[in-house]
Amino acid sequence: MAEKVYTDYFFDKKAFDDQDGAYIPLKTADAPEKKLLVPPLLKPDKETETDLYYTVTAQAGETQILPGEKTKTWGYNNSILGQTIVYPAGKHIHVTLQNHLPELTTFHWHGLIVTGPYIDGGCHAPVYPGESKQIDFTLDQPAATTWLHAHPCPSTAEQVWHGLATMVLVTNRETDDLPLPNNYGVDDIPLVLQDRHFHENNQLDYRADYNPDGVTGPTPLINGTVNPYFDVITQQLRLRILDGANRREWRLHLSDDLEFTQIAGDSSLLPKPVKLTKLMLTCAERAEIVIDFKDYHEGDVVTLYTDDTPLVKFRIHKFSEDDAVIPDKLFDVKAPKVESDTPIRKVVMSGMDEGVAIDGKKFQMQRIDATQPVGKAQYWDVVNSNDPEHGMVHPFHMHGTEFLVISRNGHEPYPNEHGFKDTVGVNPGETVRILVRFDLPGLYMYHCHIIEHEDGGMMAQIQAFEPNKPMPKYKLMDMDTLMNAFAEERGIKPEDLWMAGMDSYEKCGMKM
Ligand SMILES: [Cu+2]
Numbered sequence: 001m002a003e004k005v006y007t008d009y010f011f012d013k014k015a016f017d018d019q020d021g022a023y024i025p026l027k028t029a030d031a032p033e034k035k036l037l038v039p040p041l042l043k044p045d046k047e048t049e050t051d052l053y054y055t056v057t058a059q060a061g062e063t064q065i066l067p068g069e070k071t072k073t074w075g076y077n078n079s080i081l082g083q084t085i086v087y088p089a090g091k092h093i094h095v096t097l098q099n100h101l102p103e104l105t106t107f108h109w110h111g112l113i114v115t116g117p118y119i120d121g122g123c124h125a126p127v128y129p130g131e132s133k134q135i136d137f138t139l140d141q142p143a144a145t146t147w148l149h150a151h152p153c154p155s156t157a158e159q160v161w162h163g164l165a166t167m168v169l170v171t172n173r174e175t176d177d178l179p180l181p182n183n184y185g186v187d188d189i190p191l192v193l194q195d196r197h198f199h200e201n202n203q204l205d206y207r208a209d210y211n212p213d214g215v216t217g218p219t220p221l222i223n224g225t226v227n228p229y230f231d232v233i234t235q236q237l238r239l240r241i242l243d244g245a246n247r248r249e250w251r252l253h254l255s256d257d258l259e260f261t262q263i264a265g266d267s268s269l270l271p272k273p274v275k276l277t278k279l280m281l282t283c284a285e286r287a288e289i290v291i292d293f294k295d296y297h298e299g300d301v302v303t304l305y306t307d308d309t310p311l312v313k314f315r316i317h318k319f320s321e322d323d324a325v326i327p328d329k330l331f332d333v334k335a336p337k338v339e340s341d342t343p344i345r346k347v348v349m350s351g352m353d354e355g356v357a358i359d360g361k362k363f364q365m366q367r368i369d370a371t372q373p374v375g376k377a378q379y380w381d382v383v384n385s386n387d388p389e390h391g392m393v394h395p396f397h398m399h400g401t402e403f404l405v406i407s408r409n410g411h412e413p414y415p416n417e418h419g420f421k422d423t424v425g426v427n428p429g430e431t432v433r434i435l436v437r438f439d440l441p442g443l444y445m446y447h448c449h450i451i452e453h454e455d456g457g458m459m460a461q462i463q464a465f466e467p468n469k470p471m472p473k474y475k476l477m478d479m480d481t482l483m484n485a486f487a488e489e490r491g492i493k494p495e496d497l498w499m500a501g502m503d504s505y506e507k508c509g510m511k512m
Contacts, residue, residue, distance in 0.1 A: 005259050009251055009280040010414040012393065012427035016249060023248060026195060026309040027218040029226040031066050036228035036312060038185045039166065042083035045096075052091050056082075056148070057098040058105050058127075058164060065226060069201045073224075074101060074162040076148060080224040082166025084190060085148065087112070087139055089172040094136045099127040103489045104152055104482070105159060108399075109168065110284065111146025111267055111422050112139060116400045116442035117461075117474060123153035123365060124443070124477040129489060140439070141402065142268035142331065142420065143172040145190070145240040145286045153365060153459075153482070157246050157451035158206045161215060163224070165192065165244045175269055175331060179324045181238035181290060189230065189237070191304075191312065192244040193281070194221045212353045213392065214247025214283075214450040220311050229313040232302075235322040237291045237314070238263075243281040246451040249393060249425070252279045252311075254291065255303040261326055264288035267402035267420035269331035274416045282395040282425035284449040287416070290326060293319070333419060335404055336377035336437045344433075345370070345378055347460075349394045349426065349448055350385040354456060356448065362457030366476045368443065369460040373467045377437040379406065384426040391428025394453065398422055398436065400444035400464065406433040423449055438464035443474050 046053040061079025062070035076082030087093055097107045108121035114137045117124035127133050146168045150159035167190045181187035197217030199205045209215050222228050243250055254260060254277075261273045266286045279287055293316055296302060300316040350357050359369070372378055380403075382396045402420035405413040409430055417424070426432045438444070447459030465471050480494075487494040 003275055005275040005277060006415055007277045009278045010416075011280045011425065012388075012430070014389070016251075016393065024197070024216045024218050026220055026306065028309060029066065029219045031226050033227045033229050033313065034225055036189075036230040037223045037225045038189050039078065039082060039084045039223060041184060042077060042085045050092055051094060052088070053094045054085065055096040055098060056085070056107060057100055058107070058150070059100040060102065063224060065221070065224065066198060066202045069203075071198065071202045071204060073204070074159065074164050076164065076166045078166075080163040081192060082148065084166065084184070085168045087168060087170050089139045089141060089143070089170060092136060092138050094134065096132055096134055097127050098132040099129055102129055104128050104485055105164065106151045108149055108151035109146065110149055110397070111144060111402075112137075112168065112170070113141045113400065113402065113439060114139070115440045116444040117476070120399050120442065120444065122151050122399060122445050123482075124474070126152060126477065126482065126485070128485065139170060141170060141172070143175045144170045144267045144420075145242065145264065145288055146170055146267070147242055147244070147286075153363070154455040157215065157455050160244075160451055161196070161204065161206045161246060167192065167240065167242065169240070178327060178330065180263060180326065181234065181236050187234040187237050189239060190223065191239050191241045192223050193241065193250050193306075193311065194244045195219060195248050196221050212452055212456055214452045216245070216247050220306070220309060222312055229315050231317055232293060232314045233317045233319055235293055235319045236324065237293065238288060239291065240286065240288050241281065242286045243283050245283060247283065249280060249282045250306045252281065253277060253305055255305070258291065258302060260289045260291045262287055262289050262416045263326060263330060265417060265419045266422045268333070270416065270419040271331055271333050272328055273326045273330060276416065279416070280425075282393055282423070282449070283451070284395055284397055284423040285425065331419060333404070335435060338377045338379060338435065342376065342378050345380045346383065347380055347446070348383045348385050349396065349458060351458075352386065352392060356453045356456050356458035358447070358458055358460045361460070363447070363459035366478055367461075368463050370462040372436070372438055372462060372464055374438050374441050374464050377435055380434050380436050381431050382424070382426055382434060383431045384428050386428035388427075388429030392450075393425045393427055394458070395423050395425045395449040396432070396446070397449040398444065398446040400440065400442055401436055401438050403434040403436045406435050408432050440464065441466050441472065443476075
């Protein structure tokens with residue numbers, strides 16, 4: 001029997017097209033085609049049998065994005081986005097986090113199973129300008145495409161908009177030997193999908209573009225490149241795609257409706273490969289796909305689109321025949337067992353614009369909203385209470401864990417979400433049941449990953465605790481301290497921050 005090829009996007013089309021926080025439509029930039037920037041791999045400072053040492057520097061710079069003036073951007077060890085970091089599971093990783101930016105930032109490891117709130121790098125772990133911090137951890141998690149981004153409350157969105165996001169690849173001996181393309185930069189490339197609005201002299205102006213339902217721009221930016229092409233020199237190509245946009249979902253497909261194979265989601269390989277012709281990603285979700293160009297020849301071009309807008313042109317060159325077959329079985333998903341007396345936790349994402357909330361509340365840095373014992377699996381029913389007619393998709397993200405999607409409104413999850421995930425798009429009016437277990441004690445945030453919603457308070461935090469041990473107390477950052485720091489950096493009084501456009505402080509629990 002022929003293998004099933006899925007030709008749906010599996011999402012709520014109406015919510016995507018009609019919700020009232022409408023998107024700015026994408027438009028191909030008036031600029032020549034340019035070679036896709038493939039970020040270099042970050043070289044470790046030092047490596048031993050057991051340990052790896054890295055330095056990650058958040059820095060300001062200038063990037064030639066469009067013809068004419070360079071754009072002022074931020075990045076990690078780079079002027080925009082970053083260098084790609086590789087963390088092998090099992091090694092003891094040491095990272096020096098340096099902040100060379102003019103304002104405080106945090107380094108959030110989105111998708112890494114590390115303890116929160118400090119190593120995880122959410123809002124409680126600021127690194128002040130000119131300062132640095134050391135962290136270390138050992139990963140015990142499947143191979144995955146994860147990422148690093150800034151996460152300081154409440155200017156995460158603005159800092160990501162400036163460029164603070166980069167890929168972090170977790171490797172794991174259990175699956176590293178699978179016959180999948182893995183020659184980085186040649187047949188295995190990252191694609192960070194973002195959109196931006198360029199103002200006068202090719203500059204970004206986040207405040208001018210601000211929209212509480214998420215900032216979008218008309219120009220697609222792929223790994224920081226506009227109108228990119230990639231030279232294909234192998235028959236098979238693996239793309240590690242990240243929706244790194246603040247707000248935009250992507251509806252991806254290839255020219256000729258070319259079918260491709262999804263092999264991984266956010267936090268692990270899929271149990272088995274899934275053949276698709278269409279793929280939808282919501283903010284912060286990742287998908288790894290393999291494209292087989294066997295029916296194409298030197299000189300052909302295959303285009304990756306979102307809707308009708310071209311994102312990347314794959315220019316086909318001569319390649320040697322490669323009939324490697326993707327294995328039928330990729331990954332053994334071990335679902336944690338739920339004890340029958342465990343209640344189902346309900347989490348409600350509600351509202352739009354400034355009205356967004358979780359369980360009816362705005363985020364407060366010093367309030368712990370929930371607790372769950374380490375090692376004990378629990379079902380969470382994540383509800384998007386938006387009106388199914390006019391509401392929006394809220395991508396639900398959890399720190400410190402990887403979860404399984406169990407059902408959508410009681411029905412089977414999509415065929416390509418059977419691996420571990422850390423972000424799931426929840427359609428308006430929908431309840432997504434996920435299976436959550438924390439393996440490390442700590443304090444973790446969970447939130448909508450439309451970044452302006454998260455900055456706007458659609459975020460909460462949970463303490464994962466070890467049963468039979470005293471509850472640890474965390475030193476939690478408070479808004480006054482953060483606000484004073486931001487004011488000092490700008491040389492103004494804290495009460496004047498709102499005049500400097502920092503009005504979103506209010507949403508994060510600051511009293512004006
Ligand atoms: Cu949201």
